[in-house]
Amino acid sequence: MTIIDANVYLGEWPFRKMRYNSIHGLMALMNRCGIDKAVISPLEGVFYHAKNLSAVNTGLATIIKENPDRWIPFYTINPGFPCWQDDLDYCKEDLKAEGIRLYPNYHGYSINSKQASDLIESSGRKGLPVNISVRFEDERVHHPLVKVPPIPIEELGEAISSFPNATFILSGIRLSEIETLKNKYKELKNYYIEISYIQTPFRCFERLVDLVGAEYVLFGTGMPYWYPEAALLKVKTGLVNDEVKKRVLGINLLDLFAKAKQGQV
Amino acid sequence: MKRGSSKVIIDVHAHLLTNPVDYQEVEQLLETGANLGVTKFCVSSLGPGSYYPTVLNHEPTHEECVSYNKEMARLSREYPGQIYAYCYLNASYKEAVEEAQRCIEDCGMIGIKLWTGIVCSDKRINPLAEKAIALGVPILQHTWDKVTGYFPNESRSTDIAALAARYPELKIIMAHNERGARIIAKYPNVYIDTASPIPNYGLIENAVDLLGPDRIVFGSDTVGVDLAGTLGKIIGADLKPEVREKILCGNAQRLFGGKLA
Numbered sequence: 001m002t003i004i005d006a007n008v009y010l011g012e013w014p015f016r017k018m019r020y021n022s023i024h025g026l027m028a029l030m031n032r033c034g035i036d037k038a039v040i041s042p043l044e045g046v047f048y049h050a051k052n053l054s055a056v057n058t059g060l061a062t063i064i065k066e067n068p069d070r071w072i073p074f075y076t077i078n079p080g081f082p083c084w085q086d087d088l089d090y091c092k093e094d095l096k097a098e099g100i101r102l103y104p105n106y107h108g109y110s111i112n113s114k115q116a117s118d119l120i121e122s123s124g125r126k127g128l129p130v131n132i133s134v135r136f137e138d139e140r141v142h143h144p145l146v147k148v149p150p151i152p153i154e155e156l157g158e159a160i161s162s163f164p165n166a167t168f169i170l171s172g173i174r175l176s177e178i179e180t181l182k183n184k185y186k187e188l189k190n191y192y193i194e195i196s197y198i199q200t201p202f203r204c205f206e207r208l209v210d211l212v213g214a215e216y217v218l219f220g221t222g223m224p225y226w227y228p229e230a231a232l233l234k235v236k237t238g239l240v241n242d243e244v245k246k247r248v249l250g251i252n253l254l255d256l257f258a259k260a261k262q263g264q265v
Numbered sequence: 266m267k268r269g270s271s272k273v274i275i276d277v278h279a280h281l282l283t284n285p286v287d288y289q290e291v292e293q294l295l296e297t298g299a300n301l302g303v304t305k306f307c308v309s310s311l312g313p314g315s316y317y318p319t320v321l322n323h324e325p326t327h328e329e330c331v332s333y334n335k336e337m338a339r340l341s342r343e344y345p346g347q348i349y350a351y352c353y354l355n356a357s358y359k360e361a362v363e364e365a366q367r368c369i370e371d372c373g374m375i376g377i378k379l380w381t382g383i384v385c386s387d388k389r390i391n392p393l394a395e396k397a398i399a400l401g402v403p404i405l406q407h408t409w410d411k412v413t414g415y416f417p418n419e420s421r422s423t424d425i426a427a428l429a430a431r432y433p434e435l436k437i438i439m440a441h442n443e444r445g446a447r448i449i450a451k452y453p454n455v456y457i458d459t460a461s462p463i464p465n466y467g468l469i470e471n472a473v474d475l476l477g478p479d480r481i482v483f484g485s486d487t488v489g490v491d492l493a494g495t496l497g498k499i500i501g502a503d504l505k506p507e508v509r510e511k512i513l514c515g516n517a518q519r520l521f522g523g524k525l526a
Contacts, residue, residue, distance in 0.1 A: 140411035199462035201317030202488035227501030230464035
């Protein structure tokens, strides 16, 4: 069974020293956990100024060239930057992006803004799934000078429902927020949940599968920011059948890419 | 389990609902625990309500605590060797001392659990701290060091440090606050549990560097928090196998004086 991690990072974090934050460190963690491939994004994408995002995206693309079979690059775009369309085109055409990452609340725009909407639409036309970080980490442990609120779930729901042909991955979202989303937008089928942030409550993985359906759950570790085993153990020891585990550990992500390409123009 | 896990895993920080006891919840906890190798749970009840979302009484009356403890005592009798009960108290009540003695001596409870009844540096806790010393049991104290504000009477690592300095013989477990390890490092009577639901890589290794391998015990804060996710922090941490075994089992056995055998 091929295991694909839907969420790993490479790079530096401004507020603490990271372990395993080299490409070889990441591969060591993947080997330790039996993970074959991973969606990878630049960690600096969270805090870097928009004008510098192209450089970190390029840097990541250069590093992952050595082992292209192990990486699925998602590059960071900030639609608040006037040149975002150029960045998107460059990431797709030159850097061979497989998807993009958005950090609306870290980059200071609303996911419902015109710029964000234009970016989502453009990404959809290029067949690129859009990963949205609802939050990066628990608000309780933010740096006291950098308290970033999560994306309001109502805004998120409106954005997702506005683009039924786009394909979304939601990271940094809580189970209670998914319940809210699910209750309000029962018919939506264009978003997937990546599990690395979901730590509460007891049996959260099983609850998530029940809530959104096994075909919409993606295994992701968030390593090396998080211990990869925190997510892996949830799936491997989850009280679900083996078919569900296979879907979550890899098949769903492949299905997601196929779905995203259907929207490509 | 890979990475030198322990043969026996003890969770020193778990919760169940009482008033009434939800036996399906109890069975699910034990089932999930067995699947992960966690076979012993040290449990307190914060009463009826919900651990997710947290809808619980932050300032229970003494009578409410007594009623929760009665149900936990029954559960520990019904699941011997699997469920060990803490006596849950609101230390702002003088009667808490007597209830601690009853729960420990008559009901075989293994420690005292304190949440947000009073801040643990408050001197009103002194009689209870002295009783815990006399009974030879630890206090598991809820704490959080956070930037989003606090519940009324919520303790933080600095409150633990103040209590530990006042009572060097008192065994204290600082709950789910690995980030506060530096604050309590110089107090050898303070242990930390690993129950925070935030699995930052390096958190456990840093705690071992600060406290040494003998003052860290595995805890999950389940059922409010996922058991597998919190266990994954210990399995994933870069530790020598003997250190991992201490965190998952040996330190708790020693801390509770063999009562978890």
